[in-house]
Amino acid sequence: MKESRFDIESAEISWCPGCGNFFILEALKGTFEILRLDPVELVIVSGIGQAGKTPHYLKCNMFNGLHGRSLPLATAVKAANPRQTVIAQGGDGDMYGEGGNHLLHAIRRNPDITVIVHNNMVYGLTKGQASPTSARGFTTGLQVHGVASEPFNPLAMAISLNASFVARTFAGDREGTSRVLAAAIRHRGFALVDILQPCVTFNKVNTYQWFKDRIQPIPHFHDPSDRIKALELAFMTETLPVGVLFVNEDKLTFEEFLPVYDSSDEPLYNRGVNRVELQKVIDLLR
Amino acid sequence: MSLSVKHGVAIVVAGEAGQGIQTIESILTMVLKRSGYHVFATKEYMSRIRGGSNSTLIRVGHERTPAHVDRIDVLVPLDDNALEHLASRISRETMIIGERENLQTLHDLLDIPFSGLAEKAGGKIYANTVAIAALLGILEGELNLLEEYLSDRFEKKGKSIVKGNLEAARLGFQAGRELRSSGKTSFDLKKNPETANDILISGGAAVALGAISGGCNFISSYPMSPGTAVLNFMAHHDSQFGIVVEQAEDEIAAVNMALGAWYAGARAMVTTSGGGFALMEEGVSLAGITESPLVVHVGQRPGPATGMATRTEQGDLDLVLHSGHGEFPRIVYAPGSVEEAFQLTRRAFNEADRYQVPVFVLTDQYFIDSYCSVPALDTGTADIEDHTVRTLADYKRYAFTEEGISPRGIPGFGEGLVCVNSHEHTEEGHITEKIQMRNRMMEKRMGKLDPIVRDSVPPTLIGPEKYRVLVICWGSNYHIVAEAVSLLGKDDIAVLHFSQVFPLPPETNELLERAESTIVVENNYTGQFARLLKAYAGLDTGHSIRQYNGRPFCFEALAKKILRLARKGDRK
Ligand SMILES: Cc1ncc(C[n+]2csc(CCOP(=O)(O)OP(=O)(O)O)c2C)c(N)n1
Ligand code: SF4
Numbered sequence: 001m002k003e004s005r006f007d008i009e010s011a012e013i014s015w016c017p018g019c020g021n022f023f024i025l026e027a028l029k030g031t032f033e034i035l036r037l038d039p040v041e042l043v044i045v046s047g048i049g050q051a052g053k054t055p056h057y058l059k060c061n062m063f064n065g066l067h068g069r070s071l072p073l074a075t076a077v078k079a080a081n082p083r084q085t086v087i088a089q090g091g092d093g094d095m096y097g098e099g100g101n102h103l104l105h106a107i108r109r110n111p112d113i114t115v116i117v118h119n120n121m122v123y124g125l126t127k128g129q130a131s132p133t134s135a136r137g138f139t140t141g142l143q144v145h146g147v148a149s150e151p152f153n154p155l156a157m158a159i160s161l162n163a164s165f166v167a168r169t170f171a172g173d174r175e176g177t178s179r180v181l182a183a184a185i186r187h188r189g190f191a192l193v194d195i196l197q198p199c200v201t202f203n204k205v206n207t208y209q210w211f212k213d214r215i216q217p218i219p220h221f222h223d224p225s226d227r228i229k230a231l232e233l234a235f236m237t238e239t240l241p242v243g244v245l246f247v248n249e250d251k252l253t254f255e256e257f258l259p260v261y262d263s264s265d266e267p268l269y270n271r272g273v274n275r276v277e278l279q280k281v282i283d284l285l286r
Numbered sequence: 287m288s289l290s291v292k293h294g295v296a297i298v299v300a301g302e303a304g305q306g307i308q309t310i311e312s313i314l315t316m317v318l319k320r321s322g323y324h325v326f327a328t329k330e331y332m333s334r335i336r337g338g339s340n341s342t343l344i345r346v347g348h349e350r351t352p353a354h355v356d357r358i359d360v361l362v363p364l365d366d367n368a369l370e371h372l373a374s375r376i377s378r379e380t381m382i383i384g385e386r387e388n389l390q391t392l393h394d395l396l397d398i399p400f401s402g403l404a405e406k407a408g409g410k411i412y413a414n415t416v417a418i419a420a421l422l423g424i425l426e427g428e429l430n431l432l433e434e435y436l437s438d439r440f441e442k443k444g445k446s447i448v449k450g451n452l453e454a455a456r457l458g459f460q461a462g463r464e465l466r467s468s469g470k471t472s473f474d475l476k477k478n479p480e481t482a483n484d485i486l487i488s489g490g491a492a493v494a495l496g497a498i499s500g501g502c503n504f505i506s507s508y509p510m511s512p513g514t515a516v517l518n519f520m521a522h523h524d525s526q527f528g529i530v531v532e533q534a535e536d537e538i539a540a541v542n543m544a545l546g547a548w549y550a551g552a553r554a555m556v557t558t559s560g561g562g563f564a565l566m567e568e569g570v571s572l573a574g575i576t577e578s579p580l581v582v583h584v585g586q587r588p589g590p591a592t593g594m595a596t597r598t599e600q601g602d603l604d605l606v607l608h609s610g611h612g613e614f615p616r617i618v619y620a621p622g623s624v625e626e627a628f629q630l631t632r633r634a635f636n637e638a639d640r641y642q643v644p645v646f647v648l649t650d651q652y653f654i655d656s657y658c659s660v661p662a663l664d665t666g667t668a669d670i671e672d673h674t675v676r677t678l679a680d681y682k683r684y685a686f687t688e689e690g691i692s693p694r695g696i697p698g699f700g701e702g703l704v705c706v707n708s709h710e711h712t713e714e715g716h717i718t719e720k721i722q723m724r725n726r727m728m729e730k731r732m733g734k735l736d737p738i739v740r741d742s743v744p745p746t747l748i749g750p751e752k753y754r755v756l757v758i759c760w761g762s763n764y765h766i767v768a769e770a771v772s773l774l775g776k777d778d779i780a781v782l783h784f785s786q787v788f789p790l791p792p793e794t795n796e797l798l799e800r801a802e803s804t805i806v807v808e809n810n811y812t813g814q815f816a817r818l819l820k821a822y823a824g825l826d827t828g829h830s831i832r833q834y835n836g837r838p839f840c841f842e843a844l845a846k847k848i849l850r851l852a853r854k855g856d857r858k
């Protein structure tokens with residue numbers, strides 16, 4: 001492994017040997033190098049779960065919040081300081097289960113953040129329960145009769161909400177993942193990257209081999225601004241298309257819409273209170 | 287025990303939602319204030335947009351009496367239902383003014399044909415202006431000030447609207463004057479020219495202005511009455527003051543946004559009611575372990591659950607006090623006046639920043655929706671206390687320091703990295719389960735309580751220093767209890783009002799022990815504040831007066847109860 005500015009000496013990684021998360025961690029570092037980011041200008045916000053631990057293993061600003069709540073946190077960090085690069089990270093349970101409502105509304109709001117979901121189709125940290133993306137019939141110690149619900153389709157959901165950037169990658173493909181992540185972070189607006197991630201401990205169905213047999217790079221001629229074609233890709237289940245499915249460049253971001261940044265992107269911490277205006281408001285009450 | 291001119295005139299305007307009661311209230315109070323009177327207004331309304339039966343109480347006088355009263359001196363019912371709605375508050379002394387056309391059933395009505403006069407002025411839409419002007423005539427307000435106000439307010443709507451309003455004002459005022467000179471109404475109100483320079487401000491606006499003055503530049507919330515008033519106010523001033531205002535998808539998102547904003551260096555607040563706050567609890571707990579500042583405004587209303595959406599109660603003290611799992615310090619303010627709401631909300635931002643803890647501003651529907659004339663607020667030269675630091679490369683967010691508080695850095699400000707964590711953590715902000723680290727971190731966080739206590743806002747003592755009976759209250763009951771006790775005119779009864787309810791200010795024990803007997807007055811069923819005094823000050827508070835019907839106390843009735851309990855003496 002190459003050395004990186006984002007390596008952190010003290011990190012004692014608690015993932016199982018062989019876990020897909022290791023590839024994602026390496027892909028992230030690669031991405032940050034591609035983008036020549038400075039750790040100081042990067043904020044990674046995460047929720048709870050194995051995936052949510054990722055920022056602990058990187059040198060950067062970090063807010064490791066609560067289960068499912070990374071998106072409101074990340075949205076606000078970006079809104080309070082648009083100069084920071086903000087990433088929200090979590091597992092499929094974290095982002096699609098506990099945080100599902102926030103995901104819906106973050107897409108609608110369109111803050112300029114990148115959302116990375118480690119999709120292992122299972123709950124890792126709580127030892128193997130079904131997640132919203134687990135297949136029907138998937139049995140676990142809790143879903144003893146198999147999962148009854150329809151699996152959640154994050155890509156189709158995001159595209160139908162007109163998310164501004166939607167992509168899928170496979171953790172085993174480090175280079176491909178890095179490339180897509182770089183595009184997602186560069187993209188101005190909300191970017192969702194769903195990363196297929198093998199959990200070697202609790203998911204004996206969706207293994208490295210299982211993913212390898214199914215993933216298929218999105219063809220070069222795919223036009224990511226074509227929403228219907230993107231949806232078609234998202235609906236595919238026999239094969240799993242990886243790459244950038246959908247991009248909508250035309251949307252205003254949340255921060256761009258805020259009057260606070262009309263004339264400057266000065267972070268809020270550098271602004272004072274306008275006491276003259278305050279006095280004016282009070283005088284109007286006379 | 288009787289009411290004198292000191293207590294002013296209590297006017298109630300009542301009718302359906304949508305009939306313009308609020309317009310009458312806002313115009314009349316402003317013009318009366320400018321005419322030289324102190325005014326106070328409070329409304330009660332049903333949770334519906336049209337219809338129903340709502341009313342607004344306006345107290346007018348030459349003394350400040352910003353408290354709810356049941357008594358009605360002048361009633362202006364806009365329909366028959368209003369009479370039924372207010373039946374219990376109408377007495378033989380109540381003067382009822384209105385138009386015969388709408389109030390067929392009433393015998394002793396002082397008839398002013400609001401609509402008829404309005405038609406003369408150009409159309410029925412001016413009926414409310416006629417009513418306002420008539421009341422102004424009765425109370426010897428200044429017509430020219432009303433004219434000025436109407437011209438300003440309706441300027442944008444065009445010349446003919448202004449003209450119609452002015453004519454309606456003239457006709458209404460004349461009708462009011464005639465009633466007065468006929469001897470059917472006469473109120474001897476003295477004027478106080480100083481009120482012209484006063485401001486008219488609601489509890490909600492005072493909280494919002496206090497927040498702005500405290501440097502609030504981020505507010506995220508989900509609408510819920512009565513907390514929304516603060517959100518609206520901030521939204522109307524977002525460009526002017528550079529405030530990020532966001533209606534979150536739910537309260538959970540709202541509070542997490544506020545924490546994210548503080549983390550990135552903003553000064554953030556959420557505003558809600560008990561029902562919404564219940565959802566924010568996990569975020570409060572997150573503030574606890576991340577040592578994030580947070581300002582939460584909770585406008586209480588009756589629960590449980592949706593309770594009574596537009597009514598008032600002090601039922602969420604326990605919720606706020608115990609919100610969030612685990613143990614961590616917090617500060618709870620409960621302003622008693624609009625001035626205090628302004629000052630304490632401003633202070634909340636400094637204290638949250640200084641101690642890196644959640645700070646609550648606890649109000650209620652009655653407080654938020656009432657407004658009154660007060661001398662201009664002190665916007666203060668007292669600057670915003672910024673307790674953040676520019677970080678160095680070796681910065682540790684949770685460093686142990688001598689003062690017990692870790693310097694708070696902001697990502698991107700300085701060379702350091704800011705790592706915060708919902709798990710128990712090391713000084714660097716990384717997960718740990720080590721016994722010694724857990725102990726030290728807990729002790730660091732809880733240790734802030736001592737300086738917070740030392741830094742408390744002391745309670746306000748009203749009345750004799752040497753008291754036998756102490757009437758204790760908190761939050762919005764300040765003026766009501768003070769007026770009730772002053773009505774009794776006893777030299778051995780004093781009032782003690784707490785505007786910091788947690789942690790209890792250090793002088794609490796001494797002040798309470800000096801009393802032979804105590805009476806705790808609060809708007810809830812179980813006596814939450816009395817229990818708090820007992821739990822945290824070890825004081826056996828004796829008597830209590832509690833009301834949980836969704837309405838504010840009425841000071842006259844309260845005075846009687848206080849007198850009865852005061853005579854009973856000792857605290858058991
Ligand atoms: C409010 C709350 N509920 C439940 C949990 C317990 N919990 C921790 S992680 C987790 C699910 C993790 O699954 P996923 O997000 O898929 O991440 P993974 O561990 O698989 O990477 C749950 C339910 C919690 N921490 N907080
Ligand atoms: S439980 Fe699964 S997801 Fe978690 S570290 Fe182990 S392999 Fe990875």
